[in-house]
Amino acid sequence: MRIVVLTGAGISAESGLRTFRAEDGLWEEHRLEDVATPEAYARDPALVHRFYNARRAAAAHAQPNAAHEALAALAERHDLTLVTQNVDDLHERGGARHVIHMHGQVNRALCAACGHRWDAPAEMDSATECPACGSAAARPDIVWFGEMPYHMDEIWAALERADLFAAIGTSGQVYPAAGFVQHARRSGAHCVELNLDRSAVSREFHEHLIGPATRIVPDWAAGL
Numbered sequence: 001m002r003i004v005v006l007t008g009a010g011i012s013a014e015s016g017l018r019t020f021r022a023e024d025g026l027w028e029e030h031r032l033e034d035v036a037t038p039e040a041y042a043r044d045p046a047l048v049h050r051f052y053n054a055r056r057a058a059a060a061h062a063q064p065n066a067a068h069e070a071l072a073a074l075a076e077r078h079d080l081t082l083v084t085q086n087v088d089d090l091h092e093r094g095g096a097r098h099v100i101h102m103h104g105q106v107n108r109a110l111c112a113a114c115g116h117r118w119d120a121p122a123e124m125d126s127a128t129e130c131p132a133c134g135s136a137a138a139r140p141d142i143v144w145f146g147e148m149p150y151h152m153d154e155i156w157a158a159l160e161r162a163d164l165f166a167a168i169g170t171s172g173q174v175y176p177a178a179g180f181v182q183h184a185r186r187s188g189a190h191c192v193e194l195n196l197d198r199s200a201v202s203r204e205f206h207e208h209l210i211g212p213a214t215r216i217v218p219d220w221a222a223g224l
C-alpha cells in the first residue's frame, strides 16, 4: 500500500516541543511577522536568530516519542512518503530514514548571499559566516511565510499515487500543506486525520482519530 503521511507540530508536542497555535503556542509569544518572514530577518536578524537558536536548543533536548517511532516502523512495512511541516529532527531520531522537510530544518543553515547550505552550529547570529563564500549572511534553513516550501514536486507526485493519506498533529491552517487532503482525495486515496482535536480541514477527511499522538498513532499504524 502506498501511504503519504503529513505531520505537524502536534506529533512533537508530547516530546515537549511547543506547537504554534495552542494557548501557550509559539505564536502567542512572538508575532510570526517578527520572526518567521524574510522581512523580519532583514529588519532584525538578531531577533530571528535568537528565536531559532531557542528552537534549535529545544529540539536538541527533546526525545522522539512513540508516534515518531511508529511511523519509522510503518515505513519498514509499506511504501511510506513521510512529509513533515516540522523543523525538528525527531522523525529522524525516531528511526525514519527518509523525511521530507517541506518547511526546512532548524539544524541546517542557509547562506542568504550564495545559497550554500550546511549543518547549523548550536547558536547562530548576524556574525556567523558562510563556510563557502565567507559572507556574514547566515540564516536558518527554514521556509518562512511568503517563501516557497521545499520538495513540492515530490510531494504532489506522492499524493497523486497514494492509496492512503494521513495528517497527524496539524491544525490545517497553513497552505499548501492544508490542501494536501483535497489533492489526495481527488487521487482516490482514503484520508484519515489523527489529531488532538478537529482541524480547519477536518471535513475533508473520510476518517478521524481523536487523541494524543503517542496513543493513537501507534495503534493506527499497527493496524495497517
Ligand code: APR
Pocket: 007, 008, 009, 010, 011, 013, 014, 019, 020, 021, 022, 025, 085, 086, 103, 168, 169, 170, 171, 172, 173, 174, 194, 195, 196, 197, 198, 199, 211, 212, 213, 214
Ligand atoms: N497529539 C496530537 N495532536 C496534537 C497534540 C498531541 N499531543 N498536541 C497538539 N495537537 C494538535 C493540535 O490540536 C493542533 O491541531 O496539533 C495541531 C498543531 O497545530 P499548529 O500549532 O497550528 O501546528 P502546525 O499545524 O504544524 O502549523 C503548521 O504553521 O506556523 C507555521 O511553519 C509553521 O509548520 C508550521 C505550520
